[in-house]
Amino acid sequence: MKKNGYDQFFKEAKKNAQVRPAQVNAPAKTISAAKLRENMQTKKNNRPSRKFPIVQFAIFIFCGLGLFLAIENFDKIESTLNKIEIGLGVAQASETPPAAKPAAAPAAGTEAPKVAEGAAAVAATSGTVRTEVEDDSDYIYKLTERKRVLDLREEELNKKAAEIEAQKVVIEKKLTELEDYRTKISAMLQDRIKADDGKVDTLVQVYTNMKPGQAAKIFETMDEDLVIDILSRMKKKSAAEILNLIKTEKAQAFAEKFAGYRVPTSIPKTDKETPAAPEENVKP
Numbered sequence: 001m002k003k004n005g006y007d008q009f010f011k012e013a014k015k016n017a018q019v020r021p022a023q024v025n026a027p028a029k030t031i032s033a034a035k036l037r038e039n040m041q042t043k044k045n046n047r048p049s050r051k052f053p054i055v056q057f058a059i060f061i062f063c064g065l066g067l068f069l070a071i072e073n074f075d076k077i078e079s080t081l082n083k084i085e086i087g088l089g090v091a092q093a094s095e096t097p098p099a100a101k102p103a104a105a106p107a108a109g110t111e112a113p114k115v116a117e118g119a120a121a122v123a124a125t126s127g128t129v130r131t132e133v134e135d136d137s138d139y140i141y142k143l144t145e146r147k148r149v150l151d152l153r154e155e156e157l158n159k160k161a162a163e164i165e166a167q168k169v170v171i172e173k174k175l176t177e178l179e180d181y182r183t184k185i186s187a188m189l190q191d192r193i194k195a196d197d198g199k200v201d202t203l204v205q206v207y208t209n210m211k212p213g214q215a216a217k218i219f220e221t222m223d224e225d226l227v228i229d230i231l232s233r234m235k236k237k238s239a240a241e242i243l244n245l246i247k248t249e250k251a252q253a254f255a256e257k258f259a260g261y262r263v264p265t266s267i268p269k270t271d272k273e274t275p276a277a278p279e280e281n282v283k284p
Helices: 002-024 033-046 054-072 074-094 105-209 212-221 226-231 237-245 246-258
Strands: none
Touching: 074 105, 105 226, 105 237, 212 237, 212 246, 226 237, 226 246, 237 246
């Protein structure tokens, strides 16, 4: 029995060994490139296409726009909501509660005054609430108006500040131009002074070489400032000789002006200084 079992096992093993080489040597299936490309295109077409979420995108845009407008007009929306809340409070306060049913018919006469008092209290309360609401509305309106006025004033101040800044720039430019003109004029004056000094030096030499009598006559009719400038540059001896020949009044004026001395004109003259009246010539 054992031998038959072993024989059967070896027979099946040999049979399986003969079948496997046949399967290995079988030709493999070949797939062409065109067939492979066609299969891939078919799989790609079979995939579900994803559409652009237009509805979700539109909802997102509307939400963003609403949020932006809410942020921009936050103050107005807040004031409007406050008014709506106040109005709802007034409406609720003005509504009178339903009157309770009387417990018994005989008590109707005694409940009438209480109902009247309750209605009066409710009316007074609603009037007070309405007054407070009006006061709050006026206060909000005044605050809004005040803010508008302050904004306008701030805008005007900004404009004036810009104008002042522009004027400042113009003034600084003009000051720079004036400084340039002053420098040019100073240079021209220095040149003129040097030229005048040269001319005065020439006159000093001329009048020094001139006879004192002739120079004295010319000095009496010449400008005092020029005479003093010439005399101050001459030698002391020559100047003294010329002053000695000039009239006394002129020589005194030249000397006082040269020394920088002036007789005050505001000093009143005394009686001793007043000249005597001229005597009339009496004919014999």
